[in-house]
Amino acid sequence: MKEQLPAMMKAAVMTKPGTIVMEERPVPQVGANEVLIKVMAVGVCGSDVHYFENGRIGRYVVEKPIILGHECAGIIAAVGASVTNVSxxxxxxxxxxxxCGHCQACKEGRYNLCPDVQFLATPPVDGAFVQYMKIRADMVFAIPDHLSFEAAALVEPFSVGIHAAKRCSLQPGSTVAIMGMGPVGLMAVAAAKSFGxxxxxxxDLEQVRLDAAKRLGATDVINVKEEDAVQRIKEMTDGLGVDAAWETAGxxxxxQSALYSLRRGGKLVIVGLPAQDEIPLNVPFMADNEIDIYGVxxxxxxxxxxxxxxxxxxxxAMALITDRYPLEQTQDALERAIHNKSGSLKVMVYPNEVL
Structure with missing residues (x-):
């Protein structure tokens, strides 16, 4: 039986950096090529935290109230007249x-480089900390019944690792070093494992994150508070270094450690975005060792x-989820992600569930 849609919904709105307020907003009306989603789970991402703390990431600046959240999954609640891929x-x-689907990047299949992308929770586009949201139908993908909404939301950070693996043509049997075990780094471990x-x-600096990495497929962990990463990686690889090194923390x-941990002919994959624009890297080392560099x-x-x-x-994937909050406590969820780095891995918000 079709669920009766409400006229109004709850939304967690960031009115200014550091402040989230609950608002009542109209449930969106879908166009012909759009779907309405009843949002069931939203992961708190590092970018959400950054906008919440600082109001900007690089050239993307919060200039008016915005709804954060982009790692999301849910249930199709309405479909436009032309939608055929989901029901x-x-x-x-x-x-x-x-x-856009029309520019050179889109036509080449590298649509992540589209200059006109509308990305959830990137100013000025509202995100997923809402009970209902609409999106173009080709951006939703059906999931099997046994896959939880939380795990489905994690497809988003997992995709970064999958893309990194594809960019550097990661082969079965490869050796990989991954620097930084935040949520993206942890899902990158799962991606490297999946690619063989x-x-x-x-x-990483935090033992709880290293322990989680082991559960997701890491074979060796290095706590950089206690050991020199490059030295240990060289020891582990009989002095050769790894085939690929991914830096995920920015x-x-x-x-720099990722670069020096590579074997001759190795591949450096830059996933994390550092706060500074320029970082000194050893150019003679890169040239002499024919290091390939990939941006992600x-x-x-x-x-x-x-x-x-x-x-x-x-x-x-569920091993990552350490904290759960209802939509009304979105501000608490963001503050938890900021202040509990030694204990929290992935903080999850549930817009349509009472916890």
């Missing part, structure tokens, strides 16, 4: 970047693969 009641993961890496060495020192910006064509991997038995 009413389908459980779906939501890809948050709506691209035989040895996955990870670094940390200048970690990026979001992802493209990853959601079907991500859902397939997470729906299998090899990844315990």
């Amino acid at each position: 009413l009641g389908d459980r779906v993961a939501i890809e948050p970047g709506v691209t 890496a035989s040895r996955i060495i990870v670094t 940390n200048a020192r970690a990026l 910006f979001r992802y493209a064509n990853t959601y079907p693969t991500g859902i397939k991997f997470l729906a299998g038995d090899g990844i315990d």
Whole structure:
């Protein structure tokens, strides 16, 4: 039986950096190519935290009230007249970047580089900390019944790792070092495992994150408060270094460590965005060792693969979720992510569930 849609919904609105207020807003009306989603789970991302704390990320500046949240999953609550890929009641993961489909980047299949992308929770576009949201229908992907909404929301950060693996053509049997075990780094571990890496060495400052990395497939962990990452990686690889090193934290020192941990002919993958624009890197080292360097910006064509991997038995994505909040406590959820880095991995918000 079709669920009767309400006229109004709750939304957690950031009126200014550091302040989230609950507002009543009209439930969106869908166009012909759009779907309405009853949002069931939203992960708190590092970018949400950054906007909440600072009001900007690089050239993206919060200039008016905005709804944060872009790692999301839910249930199709209404479909536009031209929609054929999903049906009413389908459980779906939501890809948050709506691209133009017409520019050179889109036509090349690298739509993550589309200059006109409308990305949820990137100013001025509102995000997913709402009970209902609409989006173009090609941005939603049906999930199997056994995959939880939380895991489906994690397809978004998981996609970054999948894209990183694709960018550097990660091969089965490869050795990989991943610097930084925040949520993106942890899902990058799962991606490297899914692509068949035989040895996955990870670094971080927090033991709880290193322990989580082991659960997701890391073979070796290095606490950089206690050990020198480059020295240990060289020891672990008989002095050779790893085939690929991914820096996921946006940390200048970690990026330099990633470079020096590579074997000759290795691949440096830059995932994290550092606060500073310029970081000193050893150019003679890169030239002499023929290091390949790959930038990673979001992802493209990853959601079907991500859902397939997470729906299998090899990844315990739910191990990442440490904190759960209802929509009314979105501000508490963001503050938890900021202040509990030694204990929290992934903070989840539930817009339509009473916890």
